[in-house]
Amino acid sequence: xxxxxxxxxxxAPHWRAAKAGVLSLPRCARCARFAWPPRPVCGECGGAIExxxxxxxxxxxxxxVIRRAVDPALKGAVPYVVAIVELDEGGRLFTNIVDADPEAxxxxxxxxxxxxxxxxxxxxVPVFSPC
Amino acid sequence: xSVAIAGIGELPQGRSSAASPMALHQALIESALADAGxxxxxxxxxxxxxxxxxxxxxxxxxxxxxxxASPAITWTLEAGGAAxxxxxxxxxxxxxGGRARTVLAVAAxxxxxxxxxxxxxxxxxxxxxIHPDYERPFAPTVPSMFALVxxxxxxAFGTTREHFAAVALQDRRMAALHPNAHFSESLSIEQYLxxxxxxxxxxxxxxxxxxxxxxxxxxxxxxxxxxxxRAPARVLATGFATNHQHLSxxxxxxxxxxxxxxxxxxxxxxxxxxALDVALVYDCFTIAMLVNLEDLxxxxxxxxxxxxxxxxxxxxxxxxxxxxxxxxxxxHPARAGGIGHLVEAVMQVRGEAGPRxxxxxxxxxxxxxxxxxxxxxxxxxxxx
Numbered sequence: 281x282x283x284x285x286x287x288x289x290x291x292a293p294h295w296r297a298a299k300a301g302v303l304s305l306p307r308c309a310r311c312a313r314f315a316w317p318p319r320p321v322c323g324e325c326g327g328a329i330e331x332x333x334x335x336x337x338x339x340x341x342x343x344x345v346i347r348r349a350v351d352p353a354l355k356g357a358v359p360y361v362v363a364i365v366e367l368d369e370g371g372r373l374f375t376n377i378v379d380a381d382p383e384a385x386x387x388x389x390x391x392x393x394x395x396x397x398x399x400x401x402x403x404x405v406p407v408f409s410p411c
Numbered sequence: 412x413s414v415a416i417a418g419i420g421e422l423p424q425g426r427s428s429a430a431s432p433m434a435l436h437q438a439l440i441e442s443a444l445a446d447a448g449x450x451x452x453x454x455x456x457x458x459x460x461x462x463x464x465x466x467x468x469x470x471x472x473x474x475x476x477x478x479x480a481s482p483a484i485t486w487t488l489e490a491g492g493a494a495x496x497x498x499x500x501x502x503x504x505x506x507x508g509g510r511a512r513t514v515l516a517v518a519a520x521x522x523x524x525x526x527x528x529x530x531x532x533x534x535x536x537x538x539x540x541i542h543p544d545y546e547r548p549f550a551p552t553v554p555s556m557f558a559l560v561x562x563x564x565x566x567a568f569g570t571t572r573e574h575f576a577a578v579a580l581q582d583r584r585m586a587a588l589h590p591n592a593h594f595s596e597s598l599s600i601e602q603y604l605x606x607x608x609x610x611x612x613x614x615x616x617x618x619x620x621x622x623x624x625x626x627x628x629x630x631x632x633x634x635x636x637x638x639x640x641r642a643p644a645r646v647l648a649t650g651f652a653t654n655h656q657h658l659s660x661x662x663x664x665x666x667x668x669x670x671x672x673x674x675x676x677x678x679x680x681x682x683x684x685x686a687l688d689v690a691l692v693y694d695c696f697t698i699a700m701l702v703n704l705e706d707l708x709x710x711x712x713x714x715x716x717x718x719x720x721x722x723x724x725x726x727x728x729x730x731x732x733x734x735x736x737x738x739x740x741x742x743h744p745a746r747a748g749g750i751g752h753l754v755e756a757v758m759q760v761r762g763e764a765g766p767r768x769x770x771x772x773x774x775x776x777x778x779x780x781x782x783x784x785x786x787x788x789x790x791x792x793x794x795x
Contacts, residue, residue: 317545344611362549
């Protein structure tokens, strides 16, 4: 699937790191809470935000197998899977589950991160597959 | 509050024969003004939502231009399905603040008529409730966003497809009693279970249709409304709540803020939940009905499915819901979704709902939500 490109705004480091094969997320330097999407300061304690490299392991929180695409360009891609994944290190990402049998998925399944290109050559996105 | 809805307009939902979205707006407006016994020249303020099928810089101003009217106020509101409640609140402020005497609100769209259906749905996904940076690259569809909630609800509470089916079937049964409903032919459990898969676990009949349609209403002071032809629908209170905007950033995946909006309205009206006689609950998907019923506080979290199957919200129950057939069967007119709930609430407190009438309906609640459970608006209406 060709991923639509995100805009390069405050989250640009995340998409650029993905191109380099790294899952990079903003985290509070003081209380270690993940701040996604990125914020100037921590919403919980006001601490400074730093970008940290994450292991990229996590669990599916919820998912859906899309059986009908509305975008004609995606008609050949169905079925494909959208999901919310919770990282072991904290924070949730909206993502695709790839390289998996849709019928074998369930909430709680352990997944690990990989990266795929988008229509912007500078921006890649993290996607997840079962461990 | 000292304002009332004095007139309503609605036309058959579905494929409109109107020449354009503006023509559809005009037809609804003429119907509402005639219902109120007022004329376009009486209108001081026009409030609209921006139709997906017909965008302008300021839609309400373009509408006034189309109508040949020039009220001082022409505003277009953006709140998803909570827009009708927002329109009531804005209208109340204008009337009680002395800025307007007659507020005309119209929400209408022509997703079928004006553009091809697939092109429309694609534009909805482009700028609908999907975050352009954090969600769109992964190509979710709108149903898939609600499917994520449905899966989480099933996992947490044991909700089943039969529970979803009960919502779809009841909405369809009620729509059969409404002359304007988009879908009124009978729907069986077998047909529901055989529906095309859209985004697991949601199938065709879990999803509201795409409908041309909408509605219009006229607000004025309660005192003035008492002298107009129709029984006034008293605006008892409004209430609002915003939980999140994008689902992946929401604090919970099974509980959202609708109840806070109703709490605010009940407190303002000095009423308790048991004072409500009929509830119009936003049901863009079957899971939306169940989650919203729970969040509104009509049933414990996780229990809406079994309660619905048991008829807890059916005609004749203590709190009938969606007597017009809901978005699921009365119709979903794109950016105008939710106006049908408010129009039905007016008809109920007027005692004009015919075979759908809840006997003695004194207080009606119309709820609407924007996004994927993101922002909520509630209107409480009282019989004259």
